[in-house]
């Protein structure tokens with residue numbers, strides 16, 4: 001691999017040549033579909049949808065620092081982020097725990113961004129207490145037959161496949177009878193019923209399984225050993241790069257700080273409200289501290305120093321941070337932040353309302369804040385329960 | 386890099402830790418306090434620290450220093466903070482010493498700094514005139530007459546002022562209280578005519594003094610920086626001292642955190658360890674997060690000085706705002722989670738609590754530094 005500088009300038013030139021200006025606006029939901037599709041294809045052709053995965057599966061084969069340089073370049077161009085459950089969660093887990101056949105079958109589809117995945121973990125009775133899940137899978141020949149219900153399944157209505165936690169041994173203690181299995185969504189035994197969220201979107205669904213079928217060879221890890229796989233995947237889910245205003249909200253053209261400055265105004269060069277000025281300084285310091293802490297964890301790992309697992313800490317602080325940013329923007333907007341739709345409000349104001357609502361979920365999905373604190377107390381601080 | 390300790394820094398940390406544990410358990414600080422020791426720290430120990438090269442860390446070798454960085458100084462200060470050692474790093478090295486290093490003529494540096502590095506000379510910086518930190522709010526006046534100044538006014542909270550040989554004093558030569566322009570820095574011998582030093586004892590057992598000047602004559606050769614532009618020297622002095630103070634605070638609240646964590650694992654009530662109560666588990670998990678974030682921001686601030694980055698002021702305010710808040714949180718939670726014993730003078734938690742509160746207010750609290758940070762960031 002060449003020097004980072006050379007690679008970075010090569011990546012820069014490539015993005016300049018391939019990324020149309022209409023797409024240089026961050027992660028907006030209303031991006032022109034055809035342009036976006038072409039961009040994803042171009043990225044996939046270089047393996048850059050999954051820059052750190054091996055080239056044999058369609059990844060970019062880059063090491064960590066080259067991949068970081070690529071991400072930095074993409075960010076500088078405000079390129080839309082290509083990825084999702086496949087690249088962020090399932091892929092890394094398969095690379096570690098899948099068989100060669102499973103990797104060959106599933107990773108290329110993720111790298112080409114052809115297969116969309118969803119995550120079938122939560123059930124009506126199993127949220128924070130995920131291991132109490134009840135969805136059953138029974139072996140019939142070389143297939144499992146699945147019956148039960150999942151809920152809060154993000155993107156289920158658009159997904160081609162699901163990675164799902166199912167109970168394969170109802171007699172075993174609750175953590176020991178679970179398997180991690182993959183199956184297609186487009187089949188008779190699967191029914192998806194979208195749910196509307198407080199921000200008005202229909203991003204997640206209830207999913208009912210009534211005799212859905214999965215190949216026995218699509219169990220990841222050992223049968224009844226799915227809990228370990230599930231936890232490993234959660235670690236990938238909780239990994240944050242400390243990005244501000246991230247999460248399930250699209251990044252607006254204006255940052256929350258821009259909104260605060262514009263709405264509050266200045267008095268002799270100083271933000272006119274002293275309390276909001278303090279809060280803006282706190283938020284900016286928190287964002288800097290989060291990304292420094294994530295960087296420090298990477299440096300510690302690289303230097304082989306004992307790194308404490310700060311995945312849960314990062315998720316917890318990140319959730320509070322992004323919620324705090326939107327809270328602050330809302331405070332500055334006042335009544336302008338209360339618009340729901342239609343005339344009378346600017347688009348950016350309407351987007352803020354929705355962003356504020358949708359970021360409420362950041363302290364819930366992927367393990368609630370309370371669950372993250374439980375994990376820190378138990379696994380990091382080792383306080384007996 | 387800079388966000389992790391280098392191998393050399395790890396060695397230094399281990400050395401400083403065994404030195405402090407052996408020669409300066411928290412008990413020593415208590416004894417100094419209870420005996421109302423006239424120095425307030427241990428001169429012999431300060432000499433030893435000087436011989437190890439720690440006192441001279443930020444000074445160049447030709448002035449007797451050991452020419453290391455704030456990364457190294459931070460490692461030593463954090464260990465001092467863990468045992469609440471009251472030795473005069475802040476007053477002598479970081480405030481008085483840095484003012485002379487950054488603002489003094491070569492001759493003045495050669496006269497005064499080797500004695501600082503060897504642990505013989507003690508310095509103080511007299512700046513504060515009000516309760517809350519407000520560095521340009523200076524009314525102490527200097528009037529220039531021929532080749533000397535005449536200084537009159539009163540200073541508060543002059544750390545270790547009762548033992549300082551020289552007091553670097555911030556005076557106003559023009560303008561009005563609050564103006565950044567018009568400040569001047571003068572090195573004044575504590576025995577000079579018209580100087581009165583009144584020792585004051587503080588909640589954390591340390592000493593600061595009220596120092597008054599009545600027509601005190603100061604030779605023009607004792608000037609640091611330029612007349613009326615003292616703030617150009619003062620600002621970077623405060624930035625460095627602030628970052629270093631945060632390193633000491635970090636050591637103190639890390640120790641307070643670890644002791645509290647241990648208490649949660651050992652103290653029993655209702656037949657179980659109190660650490661099994663979720664109300665306490667969540668709070669200490671949150672404290673852990675605060676501690677880890679403070680560590681990152683501190684290491685970055687130290688690096689900003691050592692690498693000569695242009696964002697030192699921003700980093701200094703970011704780290705002091707954070708460490709002030711974390712000191713306040715961990716100090717208060719340490720007392721609360723210890724229950725009644727935490728309120729006793731005999732148990733050491735209270736000693737950490739009180740030191741952390743004093744340090745929180747030293748060189749600006751969180752509100753001050755968030756305001757300053759906002760100003761530096763253009764809002």
Ligand SMILES: Cc1cc2nc3c(=O)[nH]c(=O)nc-3n(C[C@H](O)[C@H](O)[C@H](O)COP(=O)(O)OP(=O)(O)OC[C@H]3O[C@@H](n4cnc5c(N)ncnc54)[C@H](O)[C@@H]3O)c2cc1C
Nearest residue numbers: 119120121122127128152153154361364365366367368370
């Ligand atoms: C936007 C969004 C997207 C999501 N996407 C997916 C998805 O794609 N796939 C999927 O499987 N799931 C998804 N989830 C579900 C998510 O993982 C769960 O909502 C979450 O784990 C919490 O479970 P629950 O909703 O059942 O709440 P509960 O577990 O019932 O929690 C209710 C409250 O009790 C608290 N609580 C629970 N247990 C404890 C405890 N031991 N100690 C202290 N407090 C506790 C919780 O913190 C919470 O405040 C999504 C959720 C959201 C909001």
